Amino acid sequence: MNTESPNNKNENNGHIQMIPFTLEELQKYDGQDGMPAYVSVDGFVHDVSDSKLWGDGVHFGNIAGRELTVKYKSCHTGRPRIDQFPVIGYIVPTTARD
Numbered sequence: 001m002n003t004e005s006p007n008n009k010n011e012n013n014g015h016i017q018m019i020p021f022t023l024e025e026l027q028k029y030d031g032q033d034g035m036p037a038y039v040s041v042d043g044f045v046h047d048v049s050d051s052k053l054w055g056d057g058v059h060f061g062n063i064a065g066r067e068l069t070v071k072y073k074s075c076h077t078g079r080p081r082i083d084q085f086p087v088i089g090y091i092v093p094t095t096a097r098d
């Protein structure tokens with residue numbers, strides 16, 4: 001079970017530890033009610049909480065806490081933006097929690 005604090009500073013000697021998320025766990029981080037806003041692109045989880053364009057976890061109808069690779073690639077062809085935001089984890093299959 002994920003044990004990091006909501007603000008996700010999972011540091012170990014200054015190194016940010018990459019956190020595994022199942023898609024179910026990622027859904028908690030929807031940018032609502034004070035929760036951080038995380039999105040998954042290409043299996044990596046980015047923290048977009050600091051983006052004004054992801055206010056309340058919503059961005060042009062897209063909602064944080066989701067796997068958004070296809071939507072990102074269709075909307076941001078030639079305008080990559082996600083790399084500006086920190087990678088804090090990666091997606092694991094639900095079976096990884098069995």
Ligand code: HEM
Binds near residue numbers: 039048060081
């Ligand atoms: C309906 C689809 C989408 C539209 C119309 C859209 C449009 C935009 C626009 C107009 C901007 C600001 C100008 C720019 O930097 O290019 C922007 C920024 C951005 N978009 Fe999207 N976007 C869409 C989907 C997505 C998705 C699915 C993701 C991520 C999974 C994403 C991530 C970002 C990021 C990280 C930024 C930079 C935000 C910042 O600098 O604060 N976008 N988007």
